[in-house]
Amino acid sequence: MLTARTKLILKYIVSQYITDAAPVSSQNVAQNAGLSVSSATVRNEIAILEQEGYVLRAHTSAGCIPSDKGYRLYVDSLPNLNLPVERQRLLSHIFMQVEKEVDEWLKLAATMLAEMSRNVAVVATPKQNDCRIKYVELVSLQDRLALLVLILVGPKVKQKLISFDANVSQAALTTAANKFNESFGGITARGMNPQLENLTPIEKQISDTIAQVMKLEDEQEFEAPYLDGLHLILKQPEFAGGKQMKDLIELVESRTLLKMIRPEQLKEHTVHVIIGSENKSAAIQNCSVIISQYGIPEATGTIGVVGPTRMAYSNTIPSVHYLSIILTELVGNLYGKQARSSSN
Amino acid sequence: MLTARTKLILKYIVSQYITDAAPVSSQNVAQNAGLSVSSATVRNEIAILEQEGYVLRAHTSAGCIPSDKGYRLYVDSLPNLNLPVERQRLLSHIFMQVEKEVDEWLKLAATMLAEMSRNVAVVATPKQNDCRIKYVELVSLQDRLALLVLILVGPKVKQKLISFDANVSQAALTTAANKFNESFGGITARGMNPQLENLTPIEKQISDTIAQVMKLEDEQEFEAPYLDGLHLILKQPEFAGGKQMKDLIELVESRTLLKMIRPEQLKEHTVHVIIGSENKSAAIQNCSVIISQYGIPEATGTIGVVGPTRMAYSNTIPSVHYLSIILTELVGNLYGKQARSSSN
DNA sequence: CGTTAGCAGTCGCCCTGTCCGACTGCTAAT
DNA sequence: ATTAGCAGTCGGACAGGGCGACTGCTAACG
Numbered sequence: 141m142l143t144a145r146t147k148l149i150l151k152y153i154v155s156q157y158i159t160d161a162a163p164v165s166s167q168n169v170a171q172n173a174g175l176s177v178s179s180a181t182v183r184n185e186i187a188i189l190e191q192e193g194y195v196l197r198a199h200t201s202a203g204c205i206p207s208d209k210g211y212r213l214y215v216d217s218l219p220n221l222n223l224p225v226e227r228q229r230l231l232s233h234i235f236m237q238v239e240k241e242v243d244e245w246l247k248l249a250a251t252m253l254a255e256m257s258r259n260v261a262v263v264a265t266p267k268q269n270d271c272r273i274k275y276v277e278l279v280s281l282q283d284r285l286a287l288l289v290l291i292l293v294g295p296k297v298k299q300k301l302i303s304f305d306a307n308v309s310q311a312a313l314t315t316a317a318n319k320f321n322e323s324f325g326g327i328t329a330r331g332m333n334p335q336l337e338n339l340t341p342i343e344k345q346i347s348d349t350i351a352q353v354m355k356l357e358d359e360q361e362f363e364a365p366y367l368d369g370l371h372l373i374l375k376q377p378e379f380a381g382g383k384q385m386k387d388l389i390e391l392v393e394s395r396t397l398l399k400m401i402r403p404e405q406l407k408e409h410t411v412h413v414i415i416g417s418e419n420k421s422a423a424i425q426n427c428s429v430i431i432s433q434y435g436i437p438e439a440t441g442t443i444g445v446v447g448p449t450r451m452a453y454s455n456t457i458p459s460v461h462y463l464s465i466i467l468t469e470l471v472g473n474l475y476g477k478q479a480r481s482s483s484n
Numbered sequence: 485m486l487t488a489r490t491k492l493i494l495k496y497i498v499s500q501y502i503t504d505a506a507p508v509s510s511q512n513v514a515q516n517a518g519l520s521v522s523s524a525t526v527r528n529e530i531a532i533l534e535q536e537g538y539v540l541r542a543h544t545s546a547g548c549i550p551s552d553k554g555y556r557l558y559v560d561s562l563p564n565l566n567l568p569v570e571r572q573r574l575l576s577h578i579f580m581q582v583e584k585e586v587d588e589w590l591k592l593a594a595t596m597l598a599e600m601s602r603n604v605a606v607v608a609t610p611k612q613n614d615c616r617i618k619y620v621e622l623v624s625l626q627d628r629l630a631l632l633v634l635i636l637v638g639p640k641v642k643q644k645l646i647s648f649d650a651n652v653s654q655a656a657l658t659t660a661a662n663k664f665n666e667s668f669g670g671i672t673a674r675g676m677n678p679q680l681e682n683l684t685p686i687e688k689q690i691s692d693t694i695a696q697v698m699k700l701e702d703e704q705e706f707e708a709p710y711l712d713g714l715h716l717i718l719k720q721p722e723f724a725g726g727k728q729m730k731d732l733i734e735l736v737e738s739r740t741l742l743k744m745i746r747p748e749q750l751k752e753h754t755v756h757v758i759i760g761s762e763n764k765s766a767a768i769q770n771c772s773v774i775i776s777q778y779g780i781p782e783a784t785g786t787i788g789v790v791g792p793t794r795m796a797y798s799n800t801i802p803s804v805h806y807l808s809i810i811l812t813e814l815v816g817n818l819y820g821k822q823a824r825s826s827s828n
Numbered sequence: 829c830g831t832t833a834g835c836a837g838t839c840g841c842c843c844t845g846t847c848c849g850a851c852t853g854c855t856a857a858t
Numbered sequence: 859a860t861t862a863g864c865a866g867t868c869g870g871a872c873a874g875g876g877c878g879a880c881t882g883c884t885a886a887c888g
Binding site (some may be wrong): 507 | 850851852853
Binding site for chain 2 (some may be wrong): 859860861862863866867868869
């Protein structure tokens with residue numbers, strides 16, 4: 141076990157390395173860490189830290205840099221910080237002013253989070269467990285072409301073109317839509333099948349399409365998440381060499397970023413920090429991820445930050461946390477009564 | 485004016501530089517360009533090319549690289565190439581198989597184009613001049629919260645939440661929607677105002693929201709375009725140094741890419757090539773853009789490729805062209821019009 | 829026993845000089 | 859007009875040396 145002073149030195153080293161991105165020397169610690177000892181004493185302590193694997197040295201005569209294990213201790217010993225109140229007010233205010241639209245909220249959250257953390261922010265759409273139909277609308281576009289608009293509980297709107305083999309009038313489409321709306325209200329994909337009786341071939345084709353859209357919606361694990369701040373992270377010195385940058389961008393573009401960074405299970409409404417080699421994906425093993433769930437049990441999304449292990453944890457963790465609270469509130473309001481009345 | 489042989493040498497230099505990304509020496513030209521002369525003769529010719537500004541030299545004793553002017557002559561002298569027929573068939577086939585959904589087509593087009601050109605592909609949504617209402621739908625979510633679904637001619641579906649000051653029943657919403665559908669069919673944003681008579685305050689609020697959505701839709705010049713291939717372009721040696729990469733990514737993330745690369749006017753259904761310094765935006769002055777319009781007069785979109793000036797023009801131009809034809813056809817079908825087949 | 833000062837040793841960085849290879853520019857011959 | 863040949867130029871790779879920063883160690887100190 142480390143002594144209190146040793147831990148203090150480690151914490152200073154981590155915070156110093158976070159701001160400077162340069163190896164920390166014993167002199168630096170002795171002079172600025174606030175403990176009145178000489179650099180020689182600090183060196184003795186650092187020797188222990190190195191032995192225990194909390195810090196690394198690039199070579200014999202260089203300052204030390206924190207290891208993942210060092211970051212971990214640093215993060216775990218961080219007090220439970222909150223965003224400054226005026227910051228919170230400002231954020232809430234901005235969210236009030238934006239258009240009332242889920243996508244707008246998420247995009248805004250990504251932009252704000254990227255701006256605050258100076259790193260890549262990722263915000264994934266709230267995902268329902270089993271999507272339920274709220275309303276079906278059918279609009280004729282041409283003789284044999286119609287637009288299906290599916291309003292799901294949430295609310296989420298899906299659209300799809302349907303082309304028929306024969307002419308189908310708007311009247312017929314309206315009739316079909318009414319029929320569906322009578323029997324399909326609040327129904328899930330699985331619940332649809334038993335309802336399909338006495339359908340005309342046209343209606344059969346439509347209901348098949350509806351089922352298909354819903355199946356797709358249920359199956360897809362993630363929609364393309366909102367992403368912002370690539371330009372910020374590229375300014376970090378660790379991405380100066382092309383390799384790391386390319387790895388990250390490839391990951392981002394492959395649209396599997398979220399799958400790669402999300403831990404097996406996120407406990408509700410706590411902020412998780414995954415440091416360097418704790419990551420599953422090799423491409424971001426020198427990155428850290430700060431991530432949290434938001435939303436309500438019926439519809440939960442994910443919000444997080446990806447950046448170099450040398451990131452400003454003490455600022456970023458509260459930012460992620462507070463934004464997850466805001467989004468939870470906004471999404472909760474959407475479901476509001478709806479969620480309660482249909483959940484039993 | 486350049487002699488035929490000088491032009492031949494220039495073309496060889498350009499094509500060679502495109503494949504190798506390395507300065508081309510006079511020996512290289514003498515041996516491989518297919519004209520049986522010595523390197524000394526070639527040097528004389530290259531001296532002319534350099535004097536006229538078609539090629540540049542990094543320093544006295546180095547091979548030469550094409551200037552923007554050289555690329556321009558090369559591109560202009562390219563024969564009107566078409567994609568190989570089997571390639572065309574393959575592409576068309578893939579587009580037939582994908583989901584019938586405009587967004588899916590565009591995303592697919594971006595991915596295919598990025599893959600074929602090994603560069604960044606950009607596909608912008610077809611933009612209507614003045615959007616027209618096709619159908620209005622209002623769904624109650626909670627006592628005071630409703631979802632407005634606006635189906636525009638095109639078809640495009642817009643959604644927006646409306647929160648009222650008092651309870652509003654689904655029945656009242658349905659009545660309002662019916663009212664709007666009777667008078668608003670095919671109407672533009674400007675055409676709405678005269679129709680607004682005898683409205684309840686609730687209906688007034690709804691119609692205001694509709695007008696607002698349509699105004700926004702008309703005003704926004706570009707939606708976020710589909711983009712793919714960043715990971716490909718980053719493999720190009722010209723982006724090895726961080727600076728250029730950062731510039732490009734910043735441009736991409738700022739969502740002004742399209743505005744920056746699109747020339748003042750695109751003639752319908754011709755492929756435009758903008759080389760290096762011909763670009764408006766300084767951030768891509770060492771990039772070339774190959775871009776074309778697609779769609780029909782009522783709804784035109786943009787499809788293009790951004791890459792280093794040293795890009796494979798002879799492959800990429802036909803790719804952009806053929807994809808623009810496919811998209812034109814698909815969009816045309818949606819509007820129920822015969823797509824104008826482009827003449828080439 | 830913890831702490832400290834001092835000194836030797838190590839290593840990266842930067843600057844310099846040198847050599848080598850690649851290519852051009854020029855000139856004189858064909 | 860074309861060519862061969864030669865001198866000149868430039869960048870890249872490499873090695874050596876000085877410099878600065880920092881550590882590791884040891885012996886002395888309270």
